[in-house]
Amino acid sequence: MPNMSMKKVPMPEQDPNVRNKNFLEVALGYTEQMAMEEAQRCLNCKHKPCVDGCPVNVKIPEFIQLIAQGKFEEAYNKIKETNNLPAICGRVCPQETQCEKFCVRGIKGESVAIGRLERFAADWHMKNGTASHDKPKKNGKRVAVIGSGPASLTCASDLAKLGYEVTIFEAFHVPGGVLMYGIPEFRLPKKLVQDEIDTIKQLGVEIKTNMVIGKVFSIDELKEEGYDAIFIGSGAGLPSFMKIPGENLNGVYSANEFLTRINLMKAYDFPNCDTPVKVGKNVAVVGGGNVAMDAARSAKRLGAENVYIVYRRSEAEMPARLEEIHHAKEEGILLKLLTNPTRILGTDDGWVKGIECVEMELGEPDASGRRRPVVKEGSEHVLDVETVIIAIGQTPNPLITSTTPGLDTKWGGIIADENTGATSIEGVYAGGDAVTGAATVILAMGAGKKSAKAIDEYLKSKK
């Protein structure tokens, strides 16, 4: 008998007033009982609309049925057939716009908690699982993968499973891309990302860190080194600034810098870790996406009293996940909506002392369908803050494109075929944020998967 409850089994979380002072994970995950109870809400529909909503087509009803039967390791293996990073996806995918959006149970009540169940299976395996995968038989062909974020990790592991000898080149000292430097510990524990990466290494994937492609090797030189195909998954790591006066004052950060200091360099543990970070009593975070939420919630955890999200549209237009906005509010983050910064004010010795803003009204919808904000006359006001974090987006880093003649780009992103990731250079594929600009982890993974398939077909056709 299915569990006909209209609502998801709630997931335990740390109390908001406790967790906003630590960097431990907010959501604590299901117990075995909770997972089995929630799994029983799945109707195991014949047409499986949820699967089509997943960019990597996880066999959702199948793995959920296995959880319902208490076969947790089997459930994990079922997910792993198509998804290489389940512990990560279960935590950071926007399920409400992907798999769970199409769940039949969502028509009259809440959808099945697919993300939470995926996370449960992955966590259960990490704690209790034993099976390490046999190394696939090598087919003698080599593929270079640039970057080690979600797109690259997915592409690399799919290719390794097919027998390719895969080398990942990562610029930073640890692999993982945005999973390591961008998404905070309290949403995605780094130990867990490391564990997922280790399972990929078990497939025989080699990861070379401290390698900035474009500087240490060009794309052509990688070919000369004997790689038969190349996948570029270098992400969108170039921060945008607002180009308003005062942006270079002391105390103004890009969200990338702020989060990299905290997540990658563990500045929250200064001086035990050597990298410092500075947070004032009052902090303004400019932007309304997930990165803005992450920065604001991190600032709060570093002891800031008042953390403002300054966003020029209304809450309905915020690109951040509802869950993250909800979490931020619970933790005491203050939303300054329909507010746009015009300049950052400094003290005589050059430190931030405030941010001047104007109020906005929503006008006619623009090309993107969102109502365009218009400045309200005479609404200038100053928010007293000592720290400003700019989180208005990132664009692809030009390091590779600028050193690769013949690689076509548009708006800074690499032009790649939507279905294969093929670029303007034969044998060179690209996917993830490097192509689309900043998007989601799961879309990057979907792109990595498609490219792996296309690279396999390309290299098979070549012999």
Added chain:
Amino acid sequence: MFKIVKKKILNPQVKLMEISAPHVAKKAEPGQFIILRVNENGERIPLTIADFDRTKGTVTIIFQEVGKTTKALGALEEGDELLDFVGPLGKASHFENVKKAAVIGGGLGTAIAYPQAKKLHSMGVEVHSIAGFRNKDLIILEDEMKAVSDKLFITTDDGSNGNKGFVSDVLKNLIEEGNKYDLVIAIGPLIMMKVISNLTKPYGIKTIVSMNPVMIDGTGMCGGCRVTVGGETKFACVDGPDFDGHQVDFDEAMRRQTMYKKEETLSMEKHNCRLGVEKNA
């Protein structure tokens, strides 16, 4: 891991290390830098490439012990290894149509000016080098600079080497004596680069400075190293570190450099106090 194959003490605070890093050595050019991390909880710090040997696969760094990380680095010996060493980063220096150049190093900046002088010298440019130090005990790379310069002037702030004065005084004299420079390269503390840039501006001599802002990744993904050049924001790690000295906002750069002063002191105190504990144990 990156092995220290040679260590040399240049003066009480300044040390030279040759690091085995074949990939970096293969591509390194004057003007570029590396980022290193000494150990697991360490920070990433940028250091300019002072020299490189493509056949030996080594990169030379020269650093001054000013804080926790450089002290920890300086405590390592030949045979020890660095955890991370990434590069070459930044744009290589470009020299075109230069017949006569003045290369100026202030203190540790001399180590960064050296590969530039060497490159210019190898291109057949007439090189006048000026290196300034606080006192004679701090002089570094005198022989090396001599070998790549047509003329070398070494000054000390206190005159302890018999040649008292600032590098800017020497440059001013050389210009007034009628030396026509196509290029001045100034590398050292921000204040010294500012003074040199202000000096050459009225003469219209092209002046290149090497900026040394706070950096994290060194690949253009955070903007921590931003500097204002000609009214525009640039990232020193990808657009530089060399910039036109007449366009750089030095006052802003000096201010940004002080951002973590308090934290740097704290980190250093903790380091020293831990060293004290170990010594007593």
